[in-house]
Amino acid sequence: MRAEQVMTADPLTIAPDAPVAEAVRIMLDRRVSGLPVVDSRGGLVGVITEGDLLRRSELGTEKRRARWLEFLFGPGKSAEEFVHSHGLKVEEVMTRTPITVAPTAGLDEVVDVMTERRIKRLMVVADGRLLGVVSRADLLRALSGAFAAAPIPLGTGSDADLKARIEQVLAEKSWMPVSSINVEVQARTVHLWGSILDERQREAIRVCVENVPGVAGIVDHLVWVEPFSGTVMRGPGEAVD
Incomplete structure (x- = not known):
């Protein structure tokens, strides 16, 4: 514009x-x-x-x-x-x-x-x-x-199609740790697994996935590994024993 x-x-x-x-x-x-x-x-x-x-x-x-x-x-x-x-x-x-x-x-x-x-x-x-x-x-x-003017569409296709679209979108982001993130889709609900080195990446990944048409929900299993101390912080979707 x-x-x-x-x-x-x-x-x-x-x-x-x-x-x-x-x-x-x-x-x-x-x-x-x-x-x-x-x-x-x-x-x-x-x-x-x-x-x-x-x-x-x-x-x-x-x-x-x-x-x-x-x-x-x-x-x-x-x-x-x-x-x-x-x-x-x-x-x-x-x-x-x-x-x-x-x-x-x-x-x-x-x-x-x-x-x-x-x-x-x-x-x-x-x-x-x-x-x-x-x-x-x-x-x-x-x-x-x-x-x-541009409402977010619900999207169509299988869980496998949705997974492929999400992985493609994430791979385009320079801040995305592609090699350490795994995406699973079950009934259009996206499960995010893997590790991040900066807590700000968690929100960025969630927002990126939210913008993919067809996503019904997100479950965050990501863990944050603090690079200096090695402290592990689990995501909100990950149960703590």
């Missing part, structure tokens, strides 16, 4: 010369955490978010530095912070270089940028013009649609 397929088109925007108080009111009234800042020609010039409004003189939260730090950073940094905490127009407090993606960007790229830059939304831009916004909520809606 592409950004243009999941984005919110024609999002709420605000002008750069609008009062900061208006931006705050819109965000509260419309329950959004940020607004793209767009000029009269529709060009994206910035974004104002909740984070831009945390350091405000009205709240007494403006940043204060020790004298020696002001000397170290120089007057420019302190002047910039003063504008940010006292500015009354959106253009004075907004983030001027918002992170953007093209409408054709894949969702993998969108998520990579969001996680790496630790942001909640991305502006979708073409030729400098704002087309839409992709937020975490938009991604959740896309995920919900994917679940609804």
